[in-house]
Amino acid sequence: MGPVGCAFLLSLLLGSFLSSFQKKTLQSVCGRPVHSGRVVGGKDAAAMRWPWQVSLKFSNFHICGGSLISDRWIVTAAHCLQPTWIPFLYTVWLGSIHINNLGEGVIHHVSRMVIHPTYNNASGDIALLRLFTRVTYSSSILPICLSNVKKKQLIVPGSCWVTGWGKLREGDADNPTTLQEAEVPIIEHQKCENIYNPLAPFLPQAQPVIEETMVCAGDLNKGKDTCQGDSGGPLACHIDGIWILIGLSSWGTGCGTSFPGVYTNVTYYQKWIMSVISRAEVLGANNLTYLTSYSLLYCFLWLYWDPPVPLGLTFYQDSRKCS
Structure with missing residues (x-):
């Protein structure tokens, strides 16, 4: 990107910043996609079926998934981010199921990263991204609902859906170009603990592997699961007529295995x-x-700095935690 491109980027972002706010309320649009009817073992998703799905990119490389929860905020997994890096170098891409067709989607730059203060490897694996400019809602870009916090207990259905551009099989060299979807059963908490920690019944005082801050899901018989590159993406459940964000793809042993x-x-x-x-x-x-400051700094980095390969592309190759 040369000086002319940087100037165009800055003017474009400034123009977007001065645009008017959304008139529709979040509650009236979230979790209601227009379309109603590979993640390992999944299939190609239909356009507009999952309009909250985003691709989190670093230096134009897909590293993780995420979910749009308002016109300014994205939620993803904390392990997808490097807190020492400049937020503006991260972008989110949304509005299309075809990840390589940028003409169909919209790109927004990240202005702020907020990682949960308790994050430590798998624990507290959640982060929020604030966008520089507000997202314009459309049939292909809508937020997903969060559960009603006033309810004492949310009744989760027996199966929910996962989506993402992660690898179709563990060890694959390339990711799919079309968004994948799969319906996966929700696995009871104690059953999941017994699978990951077979000694749990004999060590009741031991620290559990599956904490109360985690949810387990996957079709162990048909091998439907998330994999590298799906991290941070949504586990969405259809409850009372709307789609609610229940979980974020975080970790696991293998992809589509017995875990x-x-x-x-x-x-x-x-x-x-x-x-x-x-x-x-x-x-x-x-x-x-x-x-203004981040735009100028971003352009400077593009002109004079060769950024390192993000850890998300090379780290934890034996886990789904990064792409």
Whole structure:
């Protein structure tokens, strides 16, 4: 990207910043895709079926999935991010099921990364991304709902859906270009613990492998599961007529094996999500200042710096935790 491209980028972002806010409320649009009817063992998804699905990119490389939860916020897995890196170098791509066809989708730059303070490997594996500019809703771009925190207990159905551009099989060299979808059974918490920790019944005082902050899902018989590159993507459940974000693809042993996938329990962290978003709105940070400084810094880096390969492309090759 040369100086002319950088100038165009800055003017484009400034123009987007000055655009008007969305008129539709979040509650009236979330979890209601227009279309109603590979993740390992999955199939190609239909256009507009999962309009909240995003691809998290670093230096134009897909590293993880994520979900749009409002016109300004994305939720993904904490392990997808490097907190020491500049947020603006991350982008989210949304609006199309074809990951290589940028003409169909929309790109937004990240202005802020908020990683859960308890994150430690698999625990607390959740992060929020604030976008520089607001997303314009359409039939192919809509947020997914979060559960109603006022309810004492959310009744999760027996099976939910996972989506992503992760590998179709463990060890594959390439990722699919079309978004994959798969319906996977929800696995009871204690059963999942027994699978990952067979000694659990004999060691009741031991620290559990599957914590209360996690949800397990996967079709162990048909090999339907998430894999490398699906991390941070949604585990979505159809409840009371709307789609609700229940989990984020986090970790697991192998892909489509006898071990289920383990997901971050979004419901558990929902109060934290709402508090982060609320504080950001109340503070009313000067986005124009951030936009200008980060845009110029971004252009400088593109011109003079050869960025390293993100860890998400090379790390944990024996786990689904990164692409």
